Amino acid sequence: MIVAGAFVLATTLLSCEHPAPPTEVDHRPKPGVPTNAWDEDLAGKRLLDSIGEARTGTDIVLWYPKDSLSEAQATEIVARLDRGIVAAKRMVGKPDWNVQGDRRVHFYCLPGSFISHAPGGNCAFIPVWRMQQDQSPWLHEAMHLLLKTDKGDWLQQEDSVAMRRMPLWLAEGMADALAMDISEQEHLTYYSPLIDVPPAATDSLALVVLREAPSDSVLACIGARGKLPQLWGPDRFSYALPFYTGSASFTRYIAKHHGYGPLLKANDGFDQEIEVLERELGMPMDSVKLRWLAAIGYTDHLLH
């Protein structure tokens, strides 16, 4: 679907008359730096970099196909995203975050329907229709970029290693929990294409969907190392809802009771995340998890 989207973008943009040559576009921002990007991302990005529209804020650059957003829409979106990113940098204690000296998050808004994602560097890829309708997980995706640690990059690890060792629940839970809290503080709309409830209802949704999860492996993966393999299989949707909601609920529980400090230190302790978190919280992960499950009313494990 992304390939199809890129094709639409190509035909739309290439039909425009005489795109300005590079020497005439000095006013355009320097393109974002993508790492681990998909081929489809790079194709769409190249088009937007050369002939798309670009709007620059203090902390973001918004890239989008010509005429897909009105002037007023683009201005409003840039202001909104800037506000969220400034707050996000403050929240994670990285006011000087930058990639190769560029301190802005670049949002590449491409046509078509695809899963919003932030492969790395300073680039996030979001369907333009989601940005138009303010139904986009832009802050969640930006959190992945801002939370990147110099100690290592799970996305650049061997797949088999990351599958066993990367605590995916922590990466996804932190992106969600922080996006929810920052949205509330900054009066921004929090939106998740998957967890379609207001943040305050995350715990009650987690309780329902964890009970209905297709396998105990979903709950086992939350609070532990490793990625849930089924998230990449044919049943990914039935696994994704309990996994993402449970991860967000658990991370929010930790943040609520201990603040974000321990979570941020754990995130920074690449490949030692769980050990760092246990040390910071002063208890084993199993104990933290039991307390969280009791707090949301999940006592089913007591029956086993």
Ligand SMILES: [Zn+2]
């Ligand atoms: Zn994510």
